[in-house]
Amino acid sequence: xxxxxxxxxxxxxxxxxxxxxxxxxxTHSSFAYERNHPECSDNEVLEFLGDSVVGLxxxxxxxxxxxxxxxxxxxxxxxxxxxxxSLGGFAQKLKLDRFIFLGKGEERSGGRKxxxxxxxxxxxLMGAIxxxxxxxxxxxxxxxxxxxxxxxxxxxHYLINNFKSALQEHFQKEGLPSPExxxxxxxxxxxxxxxxxxxxxxPYPLAKAEGLSKKSAEQRAAHKALxxxxxxxxxxxxxxxxxVKK
Numbered sequence: 001x002x003x004x005x006x007x008x009x010x011x012x013x014x015x016x017x018x019x020x021x022x023x024x025x026x027t028h029s030s031f032a033y034e035r036n037h038p039e040c041s042d043n044e045v046l047e048f049l050g051d052s053v054v055g056l057x058x059x060x061x062x063x064x065x066x067x068x069x070x071x072x073x074x075x076x077x078x079x080x081x082x083x084x085x086s087l088g089g090f091a092q093k094l095k096l097d098r099f100i101f102l103g104k105g106e107e108r109s110g111g112r113k114x115x116x117x118x119x120x121x122x123x124x125l126m127g128a129i130x131x132x133x134x135x136x137x138x139x140x141x142x143x144x145x146x147x148x149x150x151x152x153x154x155x156x157h158y159l160i161n162n163f164k165s166a167l168q169e170h171f172q173k174e175g176l177p178s179p180e181x182x183x184x185x186x187x188x189x190x191x192x193x194x195x196x197x198x199x200x201x202x203p204y205p206l207a208k209a210e211g212l213s214k215k216s217a218e219q220r221a222a223h224k225a226l227x228x229x230x231x232x233x234x235x236x237x238x239x240x241x242x243x244v245k246k
Contacts, residue, residue, distance in 0.1 A: 003026070003098075003099050003100075003101060004099075005019065005022055005023060005026075005099065007099075008022075008026075008096075008099045009022070011094055011095065012094060012125070012141060013140075013141065014129055014132075014133070014137065014141055016128070016129075016132050016133075017132055017133070018131075018132050021046075021128040021131060021132050022125075022128055022132075023101070024041050024042075024043055024046060024124075024128065025043050025046050025050075025121065025124040025125045025127065025128035026043065026096075026099050026100050026101055026121055026124070026125070027040065027041065027042050027043050027100075027101045028042060028043065028100055028101060028102050028103065028106060028111070028117060028120075028121070029042040029043075029044060030102055030103030030105060030106035030111070031101040031102055031103045031106075033103060034103040034104065034105075043120065043121065043124035044120075044124075045127075046123075046124035046125075046127035046128050046131075047120045047121075047123045047124040047127065048127070049127035049130065049131070050122070050123035050124050050125065050126035050127030050128070050130070051082075051123050051127075053123075053126045053127055053129075053130045053135070053138050054082055054087070054122075054123055054126050054142070055078070055082060056135070057126075057138065057139050057142045057143070057146075058077075058078045058081050058082050058146070059074075059078055060139070061143065061146050061150075062074050062077045062078055062081075062150075065150070077150070081146065081149075081150065083162075084115050084116055084119040085115060085119075087118070087119035087122045087123060088115030088116070088118040088119040088122070089115075090122055090145045091118035091119065091121055091122040092118060093145065094122075094145075096118060096121055096122060096125070097112040097113065097118060098112075100112065100117065100118075100121050102117075126138050126141070126142065129141055162219070163219045163220075163222035163223040163226055164179075164181075164218055164219055164222045166222070166226055166244075167179050167199070167222045167225055167226055170226070170229065171201070176201060177201070177202055179199050179200065179201060179206070179222070179225070180199070180200045180201075180202075181197055181198070181199050181200075181214075181218045181221065182197065182198050182199075182200060183195060183196070183197050183214060183217075184196040184197065184198050184208065192212075193212070194210055194211070194212060195210060195211055195212070195213060195214050195216075195217040196208065196209070196210045196217065197209060197210070197211070197214060197217035197218050197220075197221050198221060199218070199221040199222055199224075199225050206221075206224075206225040206228070207221045207222075207223075207224035207225040207228065208221060208224075209221040209223070209224055230244055
């Protein structure tokens, strides 16, 4: 698969002085391992750096956007926007999956759709922009994505970015026992199973959902349970990010 980095630069609106930095930001460890060449480095160090750059931009953005919000709620916003789900979603919006250098094995296993790989590439890209052009350039690149999904909303809100945690928190506030997740069944071959999970409050079933892993099925079951509790109060901003009226 041929990767057109010039096209990517047009999409993200950043012209790199050091093109090698850009390529490195998009080089997954599976690709570097297969090449086994000293000049082919993966993006893991850039991802490490980019994680801090992302965190600074997020803190800056939310503090400026919500100056009267409590520190605890700001932390929820920052945590949600910096999660693997959200960063992977930003990468998908930029069609970053088309520009990642993947090893053949990772390519065959659907690596371009894996949120962990997409989120890592996004963070590495942020790190590369920071090294190439500084913090302000990284901020200019990231802000339009943030503003699109986190515009100011009227009235007090709090953010949920993890359905299971949110359901647990709700039950704790109500003095109820913790929700229990039970695997109903698993369908399909070992390499491609579908799990069906049901969430219970004591002996009472609340919701049932399926997913490609137990974790995703549990999250979806918790999502359904929360929707039954909050109804239309839940406002979806982006994949994995939600606002609920207090």
